[in-house]
Amino acid sequence: MSDEATISDLLHENRTFPPPPDVAREANVSGDAFAAADADRLGFWAQAAERLSWETRWERVLDWDPPFAHWFPGGRLNVAYNCVDRHVEVGHGDRVALRWEGEPGDARTLTYLGLRNEVCQAANALLELGVRAGDRVAIYLPMIPEMMVAMLACARIGAPHTVVFGGFSAEALRTRIRDCDAHVVITADGGYRRGAASALKANVDAAVRDCPDVRHVVVVRRTGQEIAWNTELDVWWHDLVDRQSSEHTPDFFESGHPLYILYTSGTTGKPKGILHTTGGYLTYVAWTHWAVFDLKPETDIYWCSADVGWVTGHSYIVYGPLANGATSVMYEGTPDTPHQGRWWELVEKYRVSILYTAPTAIRTAMKWGADIPRRFDLSSLRVLGTVGEPINPEAWMWYREHIGGQRCPIVDTWWQTETGGILITPLPGVHTTKPGSAIRPLPGISAEIYNDDGHLLPRKDAAGYLVLTEPWPGMMRTIWGDDERYRETYWSRFPGVYFAGDGAKWDTDGDIWLLGRVDDVMNVSGHRISTIEVESALVSHPGVAEAAVVGSPDPTTGQAIVAFVIPRGRPETDGQTFARELREHVTREIGPIAKPKQLLVVAELPKTRSGKIMRRLLRDVASNRELGDVTTLTDSSVMDLIKEKLPNAP
Ligand code: ATP
Numbered sequence: 001m002s003d004e005a006t007i008s009d010l011l012h013e014n015r016t017f018p019p020p021p022d023v024a025r026e027a028n029v030s031g032d033a034f035a036a037a038d039a040d041r042l043g044f045w046a047q048a049a050e051r052l053s054w055e056t057r058w059e060r061v062l063d064w065d066p067p068f069a070h071w072f073p074g075g076r077l078n079v080a081y082n083c084v085d086r087h088v089e090v091g092h093g094d095r096v097a098l099r100w101e102g103e104p105g106d107a108r109t110l111t112y113l114g115l116r117n118e119v120c121q122a123a124n125a126l127l128e129l130g131v132r133a134g135d136r137v138a139i140y141l142p143m144i145p146e147m148m149v150a151m152l153a154c155a156r157i158g159a160p161h162t163v164v165f166g167g168f169s170a171e172a173l174r175t176r177i178r179d180c181d182a183h184v185v186i187t188a189d190g191g192y193r194r195g196a197a198s199a200l201k202a203n204v205d206a207a208v209r210d211c212p213d214v215r216h217v218v219v220v221r222r223t224g225q226e227i228a229w230n231t232e233l234d235v236w237w238h239d240l241v242d243r244q245s246s247e248h249t250p251d252f253f254e255s256g257h258p259l260y261i262l263y264t265s266g267t268t269g270k271p272k273g274i275l276h277t278t279g280g281y282l283t284y285v286a287w288t289h290w291a292v293f294d295l296k297p298e299t300d301i302y303w304c305s306a307d308v309g310w311v312t313g314h315s316y317i318v319y320g321p322l323a324n325g326a327t328s329v330m331y332e333g334t335p336d337t338p339h340q341g342r343w344w345e346l347v348e349k350y351r352v353s354i355l356y357t358a359p360t361a362i363r364t365a366m367k368w369g370a371d372i373p374r375r376f377d378l379s380s381l382r383v384l385g386t387v388g389e390p391i392n393p394e395a396w397m398w399y400r401e402h403i404g405g406q407r408c409p410i411v412d413t414w415w416q417t418e419t420g421g422i423l424i425t426p427l428p429g430v431h432t433t434k435p436g437s438a439i440r441p442l443p444g445i446s447a448e449i450y451n452d453d454g455h456l457l458p459r460k461d462a463a464g465y466l467v468l469t470e471p472w473p474g475m476m477r478t479i480w481g482d483d484e485r486y487r488e489t490y491w492s493r494f495p496g497v498y499f500a501g502d503g504a505k506w507d508t509d510g511d512i513w514l515l516g517r518v519d520d521v522m523n524v525s526g527h528r529i530s531t532i533e534v535e536s537a538l539v540s541h542p543g544v545a546e547a548a549v550v551g552s553p554d555p556t557t558g559q560a561i562v563a564f565v566i567p568r569g570r571p572e573t574d575g576q577t578f579a580r581e582l583r584e585h586v587t588r589e590i591g592p593i594a595k596p597k598q599l600l601v602v603a604e605l606p607k608t609r610s611g612k613i614m615r616r617l618l619r620d621v622a623s624n625r626e627l628g629d630v631t632t633l634t635d636s637s638v639m640d641l642i643k644e645k646l647p648n649a650p
C-alpha cells in the first residue's frame with residue numbers, strides 16, 4: 001500500500017486461535033446468524049427485539065430519516081420492567097442479579113426480587129421529588145449498588161439519566177449538569193478508592209453552586225465521612241427512599257423515548273452528550289451481551305470491570321446483563337487495593353466465568369507481573385473480553401496465557417459511546433481469533449472501510465477509514481440539543497455513512513484490525529502510519545509494558561515519530577542503550593519507516609479517566625505547543641513529568 005491517501009499496513013501477526021470445540025458446540029450463536037442477517041437485516045433485528053417484553057408491539061422495525069434512526073416505532077416498553085420485574089414474574093426472583101464487593105471488603109448480594117423492590121422504592125422517591133417523564137437526573141456515585149438502582153429508577157419513570165463518572169471534578173460535573181439541564185442530582189458522601197474515602201458530595205456542592213435549576217441533591221451514605229449539608233437542597237437517600245412503597249406500576253414509553261445522555265471520554269477533545277433511546281438500544285445491548293459473551297444466564301457469573309460512568313458500564317454492567325437475567329459481580333475500588341492481586345482474588349472468590357475489561361488494565365497487570373495472577377484459581381473463567389482501545393498483540397497473548405489459562409476465547413470488542421453496543425468482535429463459538437484483531441462485524445452490522453476519497457475498499461488487504469453504511473438498533477439518536485453537531489461530527493466526512501473516526505484495515509483473510517484514531521495517524525515521508533502498529537512493535541519487546549507514539553513536525557520527513565515507553569520491570573541497560581535497542585527493535589519488527597526518531601522512557605502516560613492514552617497531549621508536548629483541554633485527564637502531573645524529559649518543550 002504505497003498510495004499516499006491510505007494508511008500503511010506494517011504489522012504482521014500470524015498467530016491464530018480457532019474456537020475451542022466445546023465452546024463452539026454449546027454456543028448461543030453459530031455462523032448461521034450471519035447468513036440470516038445478510039438475507040434480511042431488518043428481520044434479523046426484529047427477531048432480536050423478541051428478547052424484550054413489549055407492552056405494545058412496534059408497527060415497523062425502522063423509520064430511517066438519515067441520519068436519524070427511530071427503531072421499532074410505535075412499540076411501547078419499560079426498560080426497568082424488562083431488566084428486573086419480568087424476571088421475577090417468571091420465577092427468577094431468587095436469582096442473584098448482583099454480587100457487589102466494596103473496596104474495604106464489605107459485600108452485598110441483590111436478588112432480582114430485592115433489586116425490583118429497591119428500584120420501585122427509588123422510583124417512588126423520584127416521583128415524590130417531582131421528577132416526571134422526560135426530566136433529566138444527574139447521577140454522580142461511586143461503584144455501589146445504588147448506582148444500578150438509581151439508573152433503573154430513572155428508566156422506570158422515563159426520566160433520562162446522565163451518569164457522571166465519580167472521578168470527575170466539580171467543574172466537569174457542573175458542565176454536564178448544565179448541558180443537559182438536570183434538576184436533581186443523586187450522589188454519595190464519598191466512595192472508597194485506593195484505601196481512602198474520596199469526597200463526592202463536596203464536588204457536588206461546588207458544582208451546584210452554579211446550577212440554579214438544581215432543586216434536590218439526594219445523598220447515599222457510603223463512607224460516613226464529614227460532609228457539608230444544605231438543608232434547602234440535600235436529602236439523605238435512606239430518609240427518602242427507605243420509607244417508600246416497594247410497589248410501583250410502570251408506565252410504558254414509546255420506543256424512541258430517551259433513556260440516557262452520556263458524555264464521551266474526551267480523548268480527542270470536548271466531550272459530546274450522546275443521547276440513547278429505549279427500544280432499539282435495549283434490544284441491541286441485550287442481544288449483543290448474550291451473543292458476544294455467549295451468556296448462559298443460569299450458570300455464568302459475569303464481571304465487567306468498567307466503571308458504570310462509561311458507556312461500557314451502561315450497556316454491559318447495567319442494561320444488557322439485567323435484560324438477560326444475568327448474575328453479575330461489581331467491585332467498588334481499584335485493582336491494587338489492598339494488594340495487586342485484588343481482581344484475581346475476586347475472580348476466584350465469586351467463580352467469575354466471563355470477564356470483560358480494558359487493554360489498560362491488562363497492560364498494568366503485565367507490568368506488575370504474571371506471578372500475581374498465578375497465585376489465584378482462575379479456572380472458572382471461560383470467556384474473556386476487552387474494550388476501549390486497540391489491544392497490542394503482546395497484551396492479548398498475556399491475557400490469554402496468564403488469565404485465560406490458554407483455554408478461554410478472547411473477544412476484542414470494538415465500539416463507541418455513540419454506537420451504544422459492540423459492533424465489531426469475534427464470536428466465541430464461531431471465529432478463529434488473532435491477537436490484536438477485532439475480526440468481524442456482528443451479524444446485521446454493515447461495517448466497511450473507505451479510502452480518503454470516500455471509495456469503498458475491497459474487504460481484503462486494504463486500510464483506511466472505518467464507516468457504518470446502515471443504521472443499527474443501538475445507535476445514538478443525536479447529540480443532546482445539537483442535531484447539527486451530530487450531523488457534522490459523524491455524517492459529513494463521507495456523506496450518507498456514519499464515520500467512526502477510527503482507522504482500520506482488512507487483512508488478507510478479510511478480518512478487521514483497528515488502527516487507532518484517524519486524528520492520531522502519523523505522516524512520515526508521505527507514509528501514513530498508524531500509532532497502534534508502532535506501539536505494538538514496541539510492546540512486543542520484553543522490556544516494554546506500554547507505549548504511545550505521536551508525530552511531531554520534522555523539516556525533512558514532514559512528521560517524525562516520537563515514542564514514549566513505560567518499561568516492564570527495570571531496564572537491564574542504561575537509558576540510551578535501551579532506547580537505541582527499542583528503536584532497532586521497531587525497525588526489525590515492522591521496518592525502518594516506523595523507527596521512532598526520538599524515544600523517551602517515562603513512568604506514566606497521560607490517560608483519560610477511563611484509562612485511554614491521550615495522544616493529543618503527547619503530540620502537543622512533542623510539537624512544542626501549549627497543551628489542549630486537560631479536563632478529562634486522570635492526573636495532570638503526568639504531563640509535567642513528561643515535559644521535563646523533553647529538552648525543548650514549553
Ligand atoms: P471522544 O470521542 O470524546 O474523543 P472516546 O472516543 O475515547 O472520546 P469512547 O466512546 O469511550 O470515547 O471510546 C470509543 C473509542 O475507543 C473508539 O472510537 C476507538 O477509538 C476506541 N476503541 C474502543 N474499543 C476498541 C477496540 N476494541 N479496538 C480499538 N479501539 C477501540
Ligand code: MG
Binds near residue numbers: 416501
Ligand atoms: Mg470518540
